[in-house]
Amino acid sequence: MNNRFAVILAAGQGTRMKSKLYKVLHSVCGKPMVQHVIDHVSSLHIEEIVTIIGHGAEKVQSQLGNRSKYALQDQQLGTAHAVMQAEDLLAGKKGTTLVICGDTPLIKAETMEALIRQHEEQGAKASVLTAYVEDPTGYGRIIRNADGFVEKVVEHKDASDEEKRVKEINTGTYCFDNEALFDALKNVSNDNVQGEYYLPDVIEILKSRGEIVSAYQTDDFEETLGVNDRVALSQAERTMKRRINEQHMRNGVTIIDPDNTYIEADVVIGPDTIIYPGSIIGIGSRIGNDSIIGPNSEIKNCVIGERTVIRQSVAHDSEIGSDVAIGPFAHIRPASQISDEVKIGNFVEIKKAVFGKGSKASHLSYIGDAEVGMDVNIGCGSITVNYDGKNKHLTKIGDGVFVGCNSNLVAPVSVGDGAYIAAGSTITTDVPGEALAVARARQVNKEDYVKNLKFNK
Numbered sequence: 053m054n055n056r057f058a059v060i061l062a063a064g065q066g067t068r069m070k071s072k073l074y075k076v077l078h079s080v081c082g083k084p085m086v087q088h089v090i091d092h093v094s095s096l097h098i099e100e101i102v103t104i105i106g107h108g109a110e111k112v113q114s115q116l117g118n119r120s121k122y123a124l125q126d127q128q129l130g131t132a133h134a135v136m137q138a139e140d141l142l143a144g145k146k147g148t149t150l151v152i153c154g155d156t157p158l159i160k161a162e163t164m165e166a167l168i169r170q171h172e173e174q175g176a177k178a179s180v181l182t183a184y185v186e187d188p189t190g191y192g193r194i195i196r197n198a199d200g201f202v203e204k205v206v207e208h209k210d211a212s213d214e215e216k217r218v219k220e221i222n223t224g225t226y227c228f229d230n231e232a233l234f235d236a237l238k239n240v241s242n243d244n245v246q247g248e249y250y251l252p253d254v255i256e257i258l259k260s261r262g263e264i265v266s267a268y269q270t271d272d273f274e275e276t277l278g279v280n281d282r283v284a285l286s287q288a289e290r291t292m293k294r295r296i297n298e299q300h301m302r303n304g305v306t307i308i309d310p311d312n313t314y315i316e317a318d319v320v321i322g323p324d325t326i327i328y329p330g331s332i333i334g335i336g337s338r339i340g341n342d343s344i345i346g347p348n349s350e351i352k353n354c355v356i357g358e359r360t361v362i363r364q365s366v367a368h369d370s371e372i373g374s375d376v377a378i379g380p381f382a383h384i385r386p387a388s389q390i391s392d393e394v395k396i397g398n399f400v401e402i403k404k405a406v407f408g409k410g411s412k413a414s415h416l417s418y419i420g421d422a423e424v425g426m427d428v429n430i431g432c433g434s435i436t437v438n439y440d441g442k443n444k445h446l447t448k449i450g451d452g453v454f455v456g457c458n459s460n461l462v463a464p465v466s467v468g469d470g471a472y473i474a475a476g477s478t479i480t481t482d483v484p485g486e487a488l489a490v491a492r493a494r495q496v497n498k499e500d501y502v503k504n505l506k507f508n509k
């Protein structure tokens with residue numbers, strides 16, 4: 053196998069996005085487009101990946117980290133000029149160079165691999181990935197000669213009326229013989245409508261030198277979408293979402309209504325888990341087998357065990373064990389750790405709290421900045437009073453504690469193992485284990501009070 057290199061073009065501002073965020077950092081299914089591209093490229097046994105950065109250089113670099121080398125393109129003079137910036141890193145090396153745009157997140161690794169393979173088998177100097185699309189507006193058109201061989205690529209803005217009718221487009225993904233590429237780049241001019249140095253011109257240059265130039269046509273036109281504006285961004289989202297859902301279903305996950313279920317990239321879900329409609333499962337989430345999510349649950353960056361049910365609830369940045377029941381209408385806020393067999397019922401908010409095995413907060417509670425032991429029962433309406441207006445404080449609740457309804461635990465405070473808190477208490481000092489704490493005014497019944505009221509006479 054030849055040495056393989058890759059160049060990812062990611063220096064553009066993305067004017068058509070009308071955004072303060074640089075184009076390639078816009079997310080599709082929770083992951084920046086350029087990250088999708090590098091993830092695909094990385095699976096191809098590439099020796100060296102060079103990303104061309106310009107607008108938002110630091111942000112793109114910090115997104116991709118050390119998975120790529122970087123070349124800076126100071127001024128965006130076109131895609132050929134962009135590739136030229138990789139010259140110091142790549143020129144003179146023998147091998148095949150894949151060039152791909154940072155705004156085409158849907159092109160699959162298999163398709164890139166097929167392009168590279170065909171390119172190498174045919175001994176071509178340049179190969180372009182093409183596709184037939186019903187509406188080729190905006191794309192470069194593939195112009196073939198009478199024998200069907202690729203002659204050149206013409207940009208939409210430079211195309212004649214006849215050329216505009218061509219429905220075979222340039223996807224912006226190419227393979228080149230590395231040495232031929234950097235040699236041909238020197239001859240690219242900016243004599244065109246946009247005054248830019250076009251990378252596709254390399255095809256015509258190599259062709260005119262009598263080199264073998266080939267095209268690989270993917271039959272999946274959806275792959276080829278280049279995201280230039282928000283309309284295309286939503287199309288990319290739709291296609292990627294469908295792909296992700298299909299993958300999970302093939303892996304044994306039941307998705308009741310895939311059109312209405314939003315699972316972001318790289319989420320892991322075990323078999324026999326059922327996802328009900330209206331659910332959003334964000335990047336960074338892992339869900340075990342036999343769980344039930346939804347309807348209408350929003351889960352972001354959570355690790356969830358097996359046989360856990362999360363109905364109509366929100367959970368972010370937390371760990372949730374197995375055999376847990378959450379919701380309906382619960383809110384698990386970041387840094388919570390919910391152990392196995394816990395029950396978090398309706399209108400309960402948990403924040404930065406550890407919940408031990410088998411504990412319950414079944415209704416209408418707020419538990420924040422707390423360590424709750426095992427088999428604790430938190431009665432309806434109870435809260436940890438964690439904030440004094442300036443600082444947050446910790447509440448510790450030992451194993452087997454029973455917190456009566458409508459109690460306030462004013463932190464910092466701790467309740468020992470097995471203690472009871474009488475309903476309606478406001479606890480301001482520590483409660484020893486096994487004790488009963490009553491912290492409320494005694495009830496006084498004033499006999500005949502109402503009868504003797506003047507206005508009753």
Ligand code: UD1
Binds near residue numbers: 104156205
């Ligand atoms: C490009 C192709 C077009 C193809 C289409 C596929 C050219 C001239 N045209 O058009 O034939 O059909 O992609 O989606 O290549 N970039 C830089 N530096 C630059 C210019 C662009 O890094 O100076 C990057 C952009 O960040 C982007 C990519 O190159 O990721 C493509 O640029 P874009 O302006 O979107 O090209 P298109 O007009 O879509």
Ligand code: CA
Binds near residue numbers: 153155279
């Ligand atoms: Ca584009």
